[in-house]
Amino acid sequence: MRPQKIEEPEMLNGFAKLFREKGYEGTSLAELAEATGLKKASLYHRFPKGKEEMAKAVLLNVNNWVEEHVFNTLTNQLLTPEERLKNGLRSIKKLYDDGNTPCLLQAFSIQSGINVFNQLINDSMSYWVDAFTNIGLAFDLSQSVAKEKAIQVLIDIQGSLVVSRGLNNPNIFINTLNNIEVIYTKN
Amino acid sequence: MRPQKIEEPEMLNGFAKLFREKGYEGTSLAELAEATGLKKASLYHRFPKGKEEMAKAVLLNVNNWVEEHVFNTLTNQLLTPEERLKNGLRSIKKLYDDGNTPCLLQAFSIQSGINVFNQLINDSMSYWVDAFTNIGLAFDLSQSVAKEKAIQVLIDIQGSLVVSRGLNNPNIFINTLNNIEVIYTKN
DNA sequence: GTCTATAGCTTGATAGAC
């Protein structure tokens, strides 16, 4: 296999940056091509179904990163619950660039036509709830309370990203992440 | 003045519905025209600067509704703090159609190019924080604690809208609004 | 696997009749 001009992981990261900032409709193939250094036609060689396939690949790529760095950390039986939570939150902080980067799921949930990403978004969010339910159980919460708290954590993360961006103050996101540790350790 | 085919308030409500669901880029002039029953050229008679002017008019229209139904309610000195809060939250529930309607500020914060709406979004969110800071003061909180809680309320509202939509469960939004009452009355 | 070139359509916006 001859070397490609740009490797897929690097490409998907470039796509993600565009999609997060501009949304699905707001990102053009011209911009996607420019981000890779390739021409539009070359993108179609790698993603025959076009922009939609690129967006789905980006979503799956982010999901894989989250699985490795967030889910696997939160459920790592070799660590104490406190360590799992601390390390998981550190990864989340990195994922959203300390509150400076919007969430891809939010960006893709706004779109024209019937939303072909709805199922993927639903799956991803359920995944986040499962991960935090798991850490709640590690803190000896009941299943129902653990799930309730997990949903609140997701609300806090998503909401603080929105508000941080709206008020132009990433510290709101940082403070929210710090408070999440308290939510689990205060009881 | 001869009667117009469609009145401005009705028009702006139709625009708002489109913009909230599809975002700024995802909403076309063809759709905006169709929503009014007018032709594209007729829209330009009312909004000479085009789509951007329509979007800004929608934002101002929503802000006016919020000022009347949320801010004025939360700060109504003729009511007890409990009544103000209860009535204000009822209006918020209506604004977001019981969790079934996305927030316009979120929709407009995702967009291509430099975001011309950033300042308006920032102003609107600051407005929400001020309104809830005010109700916090009415519950005898200190200025700093009242503002802190106000930001958390905004996070809860915005976050629960995102998560309700993502998990396809508007009850998450409803529950969040109910909990906000507790946040203020439990201390 | 990347390119040039282009098809076919939709976009936001305007001119001018009524």
Add this chain to the structure above:
DNA sequence: GTCTATCAAGCTATAGAC
């Protein structure tokens, strides 16, 4: 104040050479 007609530019996507 609304319309028909139209524009130039941008869009997604494809054909085919190398």
